[in-house]
Amino acid sequence: SPPGLLLLTSFLLHVKEDRASPTRLVCDSRLIQKYIVEAKDMETRVGQCQALPVLSCPAVLPLVDFTFQQWKSKLNETKRREILCDLALLVGAVVGAQGQVSEECGARQLSQLYRHANSFFLLLQTFSWEAGHWEPSCSPHSMEQTHITSIFLTYRQLVQGKLRFFFEDLAKVLCK
Numbered sequence: 001s002p003p004g005l006l007l008l009t010s011f012l013l014h015v016k017e018d019r020a021s022p023t024r025l026v027c028d029s030r031l032i033q034k035y036i037v038e039a040k041d042m043e044t045r046v047g048q049c050q051a052l053p054v055l056s057c058p059a060v061l062p063l064v065d066f067t068f069q070q071w072k073s074k075l076n077e078t079k080r081r082e083i084l085c086d087l088a089l090l091v092g093a094v095v096g097a098q099g100q101v102s103e104e105c106g107a108r109q110l111s112q113l114y115r116h117a118n119s120f121f122l123l124l125q126t127f128s129w130e131a132g133h134w135e136p137s138c139s140p141h142s143m144e145q146t147h148i149t150s151i152f153l154t155y156r157q158l159v160q161g162k163l164r165f166f167f168e169d170l171a172k173v174l175c176k
Helices: 002-013 025-027 029-047 068-072 076-098 104-125 147-173
Strands: 060-064 142-145
Touching: 002 068, 025 029, 025 147, 029 147, 060 104, 060 147, 068 147, 076 104, 076 147, 104 147
Parallel strands: none
Antiparallel strands: 060 142
8 A cells, every 4th residue: 555655665775784773754744643643633534434343253452552751761672672563463453353353444445554553563663772583472451342433542642652753752852
């Protein structure tokens, strides 16, 4: 899809040769604002879909709320790993919901959400401050939800919160 592909492409085109860093995404705050608006739009559009089923197999969603003081005290690598865990759980919830939604509007919105969330997931795996790569052995705090709209709410909160603040923190380091 163009939005997910655009995100990944814009990131890959602006990776520094000597050290992987999402310079354009981080340094141009208009991009993260664009993704926040898109997350809000997806949430609104799925809310307008007719006859969305209640999920028979609940979606396991990350709890993405946080206190700003706790967030500020974490290292950037810790923040990145935490967001990766949240995104991994979120992408899994989307995949699970996709298997339960046959209605066209809901299925279309879930596909778009999958592309966006997975693009951020892939993007955040491409850079690291520590040796080694991210391992899928995290256990974020989670909750079970049976309403599809909860998946979109969680994604919007993640983009609007942790991702935005993470990119702002990286900008202080990378955009001097």
